[in-house]
Amino acid sequence: MRRFADVTGAVWWRSIHNFLTNPAFFLPSIIFPLFFFTAFAGGLSSVGDVPGFDFPAGYTAFQFCFVLLQASAFGGVFTGFGIASDFESGFARRMMLAAPNRLAILAGYLLVALTRAAIVITVLTVVALIAGMEVTGGPLDLFGMLLLAAILSLTATLFAAGVAFRTRTIQAGPAMQMPVFLVLFLAPVYVPVELLSGWVEAVAQVNPVTPLIEAARGLISGDAIDGLLAYGIGAGLLVVFAAWAVSGLRRAEAAGG
Amino acid sequence: MSTSHRDNGIEVEGLVREFKKGPRAVDGIDFAVAPGEIYGFLGPNGAGKSTTVLMLTTLLPPTAGTARVAGHDIVAGAAEVRASIGVALQDAALDPLLTGSEHMRLQTALQGVPKADRKRRGMELIERVGLADAADRKVGGYSGGMKRRLDLALALVHGPRLLFLDEPTTGLDPSSRSDLWDEVARLAREDGTTVFLTTQYLEEADVLADRVGIIDAGRIVAEGTPEALKAQIGRPALEIVPADIAQRDAAAEVLARFGEAAPAPPNAAAVRLTGGNDALAEVVRSLDAEGVRIADFQLHAPSLDDVFLAKTGKKLGGEDETGEHAAVAETPPAGPAGEREPVGSGSPR
Numbered sequence: 001m002r003r004f005a006d007v008t009g010a011v012w013w014r015s016i017h018n019f020l021t022n023p024a025f026f027l028p029s030i031i032f033p034l035f036f037f038t039a040f041a042g043g044l045s046s047v048g049d050v051p052g053f054d055f056p057a058g059y060t061a062f063q064f065c066f067v068l069l070q071a072s073a074f075g076g077v078f079t080g081f082g083i084a085s086d087f088e089s090g091f092a093r094r095m096m097l098a099a100p101n102r103l104a105i106l107a108g109y110l111l112v113a114l115t116r117a118a119i120v121i122t123v124l125t126v127v128a129l130i131a132g133m134e135v136t137g138g139p140l141d142l143f144g145m146l147l148l149a150a151i152l153s154l155t156a157t158l159f160a161a162g163v164a165f166r167t168r169t170i171q172a173g174p175a176m177q178m179p180v181f182l183v184l185f186l187a188p189v190y191v192p193v194e195l196l197s198g199w200v201e202a203v204a205q206v207n208p209v210t211p212l213i214e215a216a217r218g219l220i221s222g223d224a225i226d227g228l229l230a231y232g233i234g235a236g237l238l239v240v241f242a243a244w245a246v247s248g249l250r251r252a253e254a255a256g257g
Numbered sequence: 258m259s260t261s262h263r264d265n266g267i268e269v270e271g272l273v274r275e276f277k278k279g280p281r282a283v284d285g286i287d288f289a290v291a292p293g294e295i296y297g298f299l300g301p302n303g304a305g306k307s308t309t310v311l312m313l314t315t316l317l318p319p320t321a322g323t324a325r326v327a328g329h330d331i332v333a334g335a336a337e338v339r340a341s342i343g344v345a346l347q348d349a350a351l352d353p354l355l356t357g358s359e360h361m362r363l364q365t366a367l368q369g370v371p372k373a374d375r376k377r378r379g380m381e382l383i384e385r386v387g388l389a390d391a392a393d394r395k396v397g398g399y400s401g402g403m404k405r406r407l408d409l410a411l412a413l414v415h416g417p418r419l420l421f422l423d424e425p426t427t428g429l430d431p432s433s434r435s436d437l438w439d440e441v442a443r444l445a446r447e448d449g450t451t452v453f454l455t456t457q458y459l460e461e462a463d464v465l466a467d468r469v470g471i472i473d474a475g476r477i478v479a480e481g482t483p484e485a486l487k488a489q490i491g492r493p494a495l496e497i498v499p500a501d502i503a504q505r506d507a508a509a510e511v512l513a514r515f516g517e518a519a520p521a522p523p524n525a526a527a528v529r530l531t532g533g534n535d536a537l538a539e540v541v542r543s544l545d546a547e548g549v550r551i552a553d554f555q556l557h558a559p560s561l562d563d564v565f566l567a568k569t570g571k572k573l574g575g576e577d578e579t580g581e582h583a584a585v586a587e588t589p590p591a592g593p594a595g596e597r598e599p600v601g602s603g604s605p606r
Binding site: 006007010011013014017018089093094095097098099255257 | 336342354
């Protein structure tokens with residue numbers, strides 16, 4: 001167990017060290033969510049005035065929840081880029097040669113994604129509060145919202161890791177990013193699902209991310225949520241994509257790293 | 258081959274690696290490396306050297322066969338194998354964004370070196386490979402030689418009993434190569450570390466290795482000490498460059514009296530002397546008697562190049578000895594085709 005923690009910690013330390021000491025990695029991770037938040041919550045704020053849009057915490061909080069989950073998920077995708085890059089450069093072999101149990105490497109990358117998400121969420125929250133975001137949910141609600149962000153971050157990381165382990169090249173970046181991008185933007189981004197119509201509404205209704213986004217919005221405003229549905233789907237996504245990532249890791253091992 | 262438990266050695270039996278829709282990269286090899294030995298694994302590009310290293314270091318599962326490294330099976334005891342070995346692969350996998358000392362910090366953590374010892378161990382090795390002055394510089398700015406030395410230091414952080422070096426000096430300048438040789442030799446001599454070294458450089462194997470295995474097309478075609486392998490070739494080769502190219506055939510006819518013809522550049526003739534060096538004076542007298550004027554001549558003692566050519570029919574650069582390039586190659590002439598085993602015929606042991 002100590003060796004598992006050693007490897008996980010080492011993988012985490014290297015990625016976070018590089019993330020924090022290289023503006024080329026750090027700044028885009030911060031700027032993009034802030035840009036989305038500003039564009040959505042600021043530029044589209046009048047969407048909150050449309051008839052039927054009833055969100056007690058206001059449009060800024062409404063959009064904050066989406067950007068929070070989006071940033072968490074994209075942090076996972078970017079972590080997948082790092083995994084693919086490590087395989088392409090051969091650095092992954094260094095880790096695979098040292099790890100008694102190679103699941104520790106995957107665990108390290110998951111920890112990286114969570115840390116990145118935590119950093120981005122902190123900055124985003126500070127900016128949102130300065131911008132006048134209202135939070136009407138209680139501390140437990142906010143914890144629940146952050147838990148949803150963590151689940152989505154881990155899910156996206158596991159998905160991207162599965163792709164990275166299978167392809168072992170950074171050229172697979174679009175294959176990691178595009179599905180996550182689509183599933184997020186085919187959820188109710190700008191208005192509640194009840195105000196959507198046509199095919200967008202149909203897709204949003206079956207989109208597994210929709211209940212997570214709606215739950216996060218309910219939590220920040222202190223509304224009742226369908227927790228069983230949201231966390232149940234979250235747990236299901238984690239299980240499915242954990243299996244995807246672990247089987248990908250086994251493939252990478254069989255291919256020689 | 259003995260199957261006895263060796264804590265510090267390597268035992269390989271019938272090891273095979275087959276890639277999908279491809280040839281057998283490694284085709285049933287057997288060999289053993291004794292504890293504390295430096296074993297040179299020679300072969301041209303694509304011969305199966307690196308695939309063998311990947312299997313022995315547990316990075317690639319074998320298709321068939323077994324191997325024990327440091328006393329552990331490479332499949333059933335893969336984690337134990339990894340804990341016992343240090344590995345520097347062909348391309349030094351370093352993070353250009355980390356400094357040398359940060360690499361040491363990372364590797365000591367990956368290898369589970371106790372926290373209290375990590376910094377001291379890292380600095381000790383950085384100094385040992387001569388990188389103390391560059392320890393705080395990002396590796397992206399290191400030269401090829403510095404990267405190789407750092408890679409070697411990283412492979413040693415956990416005090417491995419067995420070291421795998423996959424073409425450690427490829428692309429290095431002569432000075433860096435020599436420094437690395439010294440360090441590898443020191444590791445084996447002073448620390449008793451077993452070293453498995455793959456290389457394309459025959460000189461490297463000659464200088465460093467206690468024993469050499471030659472792999473070609475996935476099979477080991479020769480194995481032994483460098484001296485024993487060279488002794489198999491036995492006789493020296495004499496190469497004559499006539500002053501007049503028109504006398505090349507006449508020179509070859511004279512040389513044919515003293516042994517078997519050996520490959521030579523187009524402007525020269527060569528023979529592997531049946532009578533050894535003693536025949537040299539008589540060769541010169543005969544050439545003089547036939548009126549062949551000599552512009553240059555060279556006597557080549559058998560080298561590992563000759564061994565390689567004799568065993569594989571190829572130069573280590575990959576050229577066939579019958580090819581034009583081989584005929585003008587700077588390497589010494591080697592034994593005649595009759596002494597060679599066909600490619601992939603298996604070990605002559």
